[in-house]
Amino acid sequence: MFNPYDTKSAKIVKITDQTPDIKLFEFAFNKMHFQLRLDEDILHKPGQFMILSLPGFGEAPFAPCSGTRNKNIELCIRAAGRLTNRLHALKTGDKVGIRGPFGSGWPSLAGPNPAELGGQLKKNVLIVVGGLGLIPLRTLILGKNDFLDKDAKVQIFYGAKHPSEMLFRNEYDDWRKNGINLQLTIDKVCEDWKGCVGLVTKLFDVASLVLNARAFICGPPVMYKFVLEKLKKHGFSDEDIYLSLERRMHCGIGVCQHCGVGPYYTCKDGPVFQYSRIKNIQGAI
Numbered sequence: 001m002f003n004p005y006d007t008k009s010a011k012i013v014k015i016t017d018q019t020p021d022i023k024l025f026e027f028a029f030n031k032m033h034f035q036l037r038l039d040e041d042i043l044h045k046p047g048q049f050m051i052l053s054l055p056g057f058g059e060a061p062f063a064p065c066s067g068t069r070n071k072n073i074e075l076c077i078r079a080a081g082r083l084t085n086r087l088h089a090l091k092t093g094d095k096v097g098i099r100g101p102f103g104s105g106w107p108s109l110a111g112p113n114p115a116e117l118g119g120q121l122k123k124n125v126l127i128v129v130g131g132l133g134l135i136p137l138r139t140l141i142l143g144k145n146d147f148l149d150k151d152a153k154v155q156i157f158y159g160a161k162h163p164s165e166m167l168f169r170n171e172y173d174d175w176r177k178n179g180i181n182l183q184l185t186i187d188k189v190c191e192d193w194k195g196c197v198g199l200v201t202k203l204f205d206v207a208s209l210v211l212n213a214r215a216f217i218c219g220p221p222v223m224y225k226f227v228l229e230k231l232k233k234h235g236f237s238d239e240d241i242y243l244s245l246e247r248r249m250h251c252g253i254g255v256c257q258h259c260g261v262g263p264y265y266t267c268k269d270g271p272v273f274q275y276s277r278i279k280n281i282q283g284a285i
C-alpha cells in the first residue's frame with residue numbers, strides 16, 4: 001500500500017548550475033525503491049510536486065521537472081533558506097529523502113490520464129510563466145507527445161528578470177525543433193539582448209497568439225492578476241485557464257491544514273486549479 005510519509009533515499013547523480021542561485025539536481029533511487037513505487041512507466045505527472053527532506057534541515061515541496069519516462073527525477077531548486085542552502089552545498093553521491101509525487105498536475109489531452117479532463121476541450125496550449133514558474137512546466141514540454149494531442153500547438157510566454165536568470169537555456173533550440181513556439185522577454189533593457197523587453201504580459205502585444213488553446217499559468221503571485229486580464233481580453237474562458245498556486249506546505253496530503261484555499265487544500269486538490277474553481281475564493285490569487 002502507498003504510504004505518503006514513506007521517504008525514499010535518493011542519491012544525487014548530477015548537479016547543473018542554472019543561474020547563480022538555482023541548480024538542477026538529478027536524483028537516482030535505488031533499484032528496490034523503483035520496484036516498490038517507481039516502476040510504472042510514468043514517474044510523475046507534469047505539475048505535481050514531491051517533498052524533499054534532509055535530516056536536521058527539514059523538508060519542503062518542489063516540482064519535479066524531469067521527463068516523465070526518465071528513470072531519475074530532476075528537481076530545479078533555488079537557494080532560498082535553510083534547507084535549500086544546505087542542499088546547494090551537497091555534492092554528487094550525497095543522499096536526500098524524497099516522498100511523493102503529490103497533488104494534481106496540469107490537465108492533459110492524451111497520455112495516461114485523458115479522463116481527468118472535463119468540459120469543452122481545447123487542444124492547443126498557451127503556457128504563461130515567470131521566473132521559477134517554468135519549472136513545473138518543463139515535464140509537460142519534454143513530454144509534449146505523451147501528454148497532449150499529437151497535433152497540439154504549444155506556445156510559451158516566458159518572462160525573466162535578466163537573460164542570465166532564464167532556466168533551461170541550453171534546451172530552447174531542442175524545444176523549438178520539437179515545434180514549440182517559445183517567446184521570451186526580460187524585465188529591463190540589457191546589453192546583448194535583442195528580444196522583447198517588458199513583463200511577461202507584453203508578449204500578448206507582440207506575439208501572435210495560439211488559437212483554440214487552454215492557458216497554463218505559473219509564476220510569482222503578482223503576475224497572475226495581470227495575465228488573467230490579458231487572457232480574458234483575448235477571449236479565454238474561465239474553464240480554459242489553469243493556474244498553479246503556491247502555499248506553505250507541510251504534510252503534502254491534506255492532513256495538516258496549512259495550505260487551505262477556501263474549501264480546498266493546495267497540496268491535495270491542487271497545486272494546479274482550473275480558474276473557474278477558485279476565482280470566487282477571496283485571497284486565492
Ligand SMILES: Cc1cc2nc3c(=O)[nH]c(=O)nc-3n(C[C@H](O)[C@H](O)[C@H](O)COP(=O)(O)OP(=O)(O)OC[C@H]3O[C@@H](n4cnc5c(N)ncnc54)[C@H](O)[C@@H]3O)c2cc1C
Binds near residue numbers: 060064132
Ligand atoms: C507546490 C510547490 C512547489 C514548489 N516547487 C519549487 C521548485 O520547483 N523549485 C524551488 O526552488 N522552489 C519550489 N517551491 C518553493 C520551495 O518549497 C521553498 O522555496 C522552500 O520551502 C524553501 O525552503 P527552505 O527551508 O530552504 O527555506 P525557508 O528557510 O523555509 O524559507 C526561506 C524564505 O522563503 C519563504 N518561503 C518558503 N516557502 C514559501 C512558500 N511556499 N511561499 C512563500 N514563501 C515561502 C520563507 O518565508 C522565507 O522567507 C515550491 C513550493 C510549493 C508549495
Ligand code: FES
Binds near residue numbers: 254256257
Ligand atoms: S500541506 Fe498539509 S494540508 Fe496541505
